[in-house]
Amino acid sequence: MNRWLTGSLRRIVVVAVATIAAFASTVVIATPADAAPPGCSMGAGHYEQAGNFIAAYHYWFCDDGNDIPLSVSIQRYLSPGVYETVASGSGDTTYFCGGTLFNRYRTTGTGDFDILCS
Numbered sequence: 001m002n003r004w005l006t007g008s009l010r011r012i013v014v015v016a017v018a019t020i021a022a023f024a025s026t027v028v029i030a031t032p033a034d035a036a037p038p039g040c041s042m043g044a045g046h047y048e049q050a051g052n053f054i055a056a057y058h059y060w061f062c063d064d065g066n067d068i069p070l071s072v073s074i075q076r077y078l079s080p081g082v083y084e085t086v087a088s089g090s091g092d093t094t095y096f097c098g099g100t101l102f103n104r105y106r107t108t109g110t111g112d113f114d115i116l117c118s
Contacts, residue, residue: 036060037060037062037068039062039063039064040060040061040062040063040067040068041060041061042058042059042060042061042070042109043057043058043059043060043061044056044057044058044059044070044072044107044108044109044110045057045107045109045110046074046107046110046113048113048115048117050100050115050116050117051097051099051100051116051117052096052097052117053094053095053096053097053117054074054087054094054095054097054105054107054115054117055092055093055094055095056072056073056074056087056092056093056094056107056108056110057072057091057092058070058071058072058091058092058107058108058109059091067091069090069091069092070090070091070108071088071089071090071108072088072089072090072091072092072093072107072108072109073085073087073088073089073093073107073108074086074087074088074093074095074105074106074107075105075106075107076103076104076105077103077104077105077106077112083106086105095117097117097118098118099117099118100116100117100118101116101117101118102114102115102116102118103115103116103117103118105117
């Protein structure tokens with residue numbers, strides 16, 4: 001086989017593989033958003049008692065009464081962009097705190113909130 005052809009073919013293959021790899025690394029596979037089941041709406045929230053507990057919930061609440069539990073967590077703020085999960089569950093979860101030091105928390109589907117709970 002011609003030596004030039006072998007080198008050229010090798011370069012073409014390398015360039016083609018590099019092009020395909022570059023393209024493949026930029027492809028984003030999108031998944032459809034979780035649509036509400038018929039007759040259901042999403043509900044998420046929390047309630048708390050300072051120095052005692054934080055309770056969080058996350059459900060599809062359905063008109064027929066067959067509510068669907070979703071994954072839920074309670075996270076404590078540690079530093080900018082860093083949270084520690086202190087409780088998690090399906091549908092609802094509770095974090096029992098034993099002290100009254102100021103902390104910032106967030107739960108699934110809600111924003112940050114401050115409470116005396118440690």
